[in-house]
Amino acid sequence: MTALTELVREAGLAGRGGGSFSTATKLELAQQHRADLIINACDGEVDARKDGWVIEHHLMDVLGAAAQLTTGRVRIAAQRDSVTIARLQAACVDTLAVPRHYVSSEESSLVRLAHGGPARPLTRYRPITAGGRSETGRRLRPTLVLNAETVWRIQQIRDHGAAWFRSHGTEREPGPRLVTMVRGVARPGVYEAAAGMTFGHLGALAGGFTAPVGAFWLGGLGGGFVAAADAPVARWSRDGLRRWGIGPGAGTIDVIRAGDDPWLTVTAALDYAAGESAGQCGPCMFGIPALFDDVAALRRSPDEEAVERLYRRLGQLPGRGACHYPDGIAGFVRSALRTFGEVPQAVPARRHRHLSVIGPQS
């Protein structure tokens, strides 16, 4: 184990892409296998902006850390036709242009894409950091995939030390952490924050909330909701959100305004989710559209049988499939049901203001 890995372990850095897995453990495995490096700056989660922000403001730090992490090839992955990839190409960085699909920025999708395959997730029997095989049996080189913010944090730890890093955040989730404030605040954008902050504090970073908050939507499709009434006791960390069955995820915070119909947001997100399956695993390519149909049908007319079907399907989605995308969607719907009522609310007769289109933007 190198001194840098030791330092990262001491700092307690966890992956900032949403998985919160120990970065030092991944680094150690990568060194054993002499892995290449892909830095993920796709901002694949719905409404996420922070990877692009890191590339815009701290590209040199990211490249500096990357050079210390591997002697192999280093590439930065970003969504095709995005501002971020244009910026990277202008800086003459070795890039990986990723198709604009939700699951294409998943770790194994990126590794497959880097080997000339489709950017779709792969069933793995060991971490892709140690290498693997494509579904046609092609050998995939050991490849370490780290989120852009994670790599930037590694450079900060090199510059300022583990003690500085641990002086931010909480004991169990140390270090500064980026948050993307999406809507409902005076100045939407990316801000430096840390685990353990209150929602009031996070809102203040972005100039305060512009309207009374009904609920917070955290972590996009991989996350869920916290009602405004619960917000005072919630903290922005895995521990502080455990009671609501979610975590900070990829660090997005959206606001559903008090008085707005939350199910409009939920169904729009679910509609988008249903179209984002990679079409490889049954529970994903049929299960997620089925969830959307259930929720949409219940909003037209609630009936006992449809409710039972929805809950049965929610139980059938998790734990199957190559990339756990359906697990995230099931968790998202469960969170919505817990927060906004045990049954999707039927649409009242009056017309609703239509919601903005949900999806990854550049």
Next chain:
Amino acid sequence: MSSTWLWFVSRAGGIVSLALLTVVVTLGVGSAGGRRPSVMTVGLHRSLGVGLVVFVLVHVATCVVDSYVPLGWISVVVPFAASYRGLWVGVGALAFDVLAAVLITSVLRHRLPAGLWRAVHWLSYALAAAAVVHGVAMAGADQPVLLAITVGCGATTVAATGWRLLRRSPDRVRRSSVRARGWT
């Protein structure tokens, strides 16, 4: 050794093998082309597939042991080596070899690359065709009943294959529509 019962046993073994092969192929085509097959379908496909080997061995062994026709042990394995009706016995030998390959790769499936097992398993279509041709050529001329069964088996396999080719399953439709979105 030559006696009429050997001859009858050999023919019976052949026709039973063909009938079982048709059932196995049809079940296999059905599971591969349709929705997720039931445990029952897969179980039948496997156990009948192994079971039919017994009848094939009876068919082959009695042919060779019966001295009414001159057939050596070599010619049942090596295609087109037989002096007696070399071409059509050869087709049978070919089918025998393919059957052996399919069986061995299936037994070792989890120790082989997935692509190898799949490639060899695709040869089952050739196996079914060869078995029918062998049957029509060897037993068609003098026995209308055997001919009818053989042709019936062939027609069943063709129908199953046609079904697989033409079927637009929800699975296939969804996969191809997702693939069309562009992933590279």
